[in-house]
């Protein structure tokens with residue numbers, strides 16, 4: 001299988017490279033070698049490489065900054081996604097695109113299925129929703145995979161931020177009224193590989209996240225607990241629960257974005273096991 005990957009220096013991109021099946025061929029691009037907002041280059045590169053699949057993990061992911069940088073967020077997350085879908089279509093390749101739980105407004109109180117209407121609260125979510133819609137309308141062989149609260153040993157993420165803060169502070173404040181499912185980027189990479197290996201899941205909109213719903217506050221406590229178990233010298237940090245209203249941010253964030261992954265998992269009976277948080281923390285502490 002020939003794969004063209006965008007965003008290969010991001011969390012999911014790096015995890016995907018690490019897990020690439022041996023007999024697959026990969027052209028791994030990043031923002032310098034393939035800026036997805038450059039429609040001409042995207043088309044040329046995809047047509048030249050002739051991949052079986054284009055996987056888009058590139059995105060403008062700075063949720064707060066997007067509020068004052070909407071043009072950039074939409075250029076990457078909406079137009080860039082459309083460029084890739086169009087190029088994949090021209091090359092006869094399938095298109096797999098990652099999207100986000102932040103397309104929802106947080107008003108649900110049970111796991112959210114794919115047919116629930118999106119209603120993003122912030123520019124990032126709006127730009128990601130626009131990308132989904134453009135890609136699905138442009139190329140019938142598009143699969144959009146929404147996920148949530150991504151962490152890994154790479155890049156910037158909540159687990160790494162907490163472990164760093166843990167070295168600096170005795171107590172931190174963390175919001176306890178936003179609930180979601182932290183998802184390991186390596187598990188997402190495995191799921192994308194499994195999707196590519198199952199010809200019957202080729203298109204449409206799917207949700208995938210870990211099944212562990214918790215608040216940022218509970219997640220932070222779990223991270224410190226696991227870090228303490230792994231390293232008895234790890235400084236224990238008190239995590240004080242606060243409300244979203246106590247910590248105003250530029251972007252509004254949804255209160256509840258637990259995704260229901262059943263539709264995808266029911267069609268992927270051999271879905272890979274999810275990686276426990278402890279494994280990533282072990283790697284980061286090492």
Ligand SMILES: NC(=O)c1ccc[n+]([C@@H]2O[C@H](COP(=O)([O-])OP(=O)(O)OC[C@H]3O[C@@H](n4cnc5c(N)ncnc54)[C@H](OP(=O)(O)O)[C@@H]3O)[C@@H](O)[C@H]2O)c1
Pocket residue numbers: 006007008009010011012013030031032034035036037056057058059060061076080098099100101128146147148149150151155156185
């Ligand atoms: N992180 C999360 O918590 C989360 C949650 C839900 C969904 N998602 C979605 O999951 C996907 C992967 O997320 P991630 O956490 O792996 O993201 P990430 O670590 O922020 O990586 C995104 C990558 O996209 C690249 N990029 C940005 N603009 C680009 C452009 N114009 N052309 C080409 N590449 C560009 C970035 O490169 P530079 O650094 O060089 O700009 C970066 O390496 C994204 O679609 C994201 O929206 C993420």
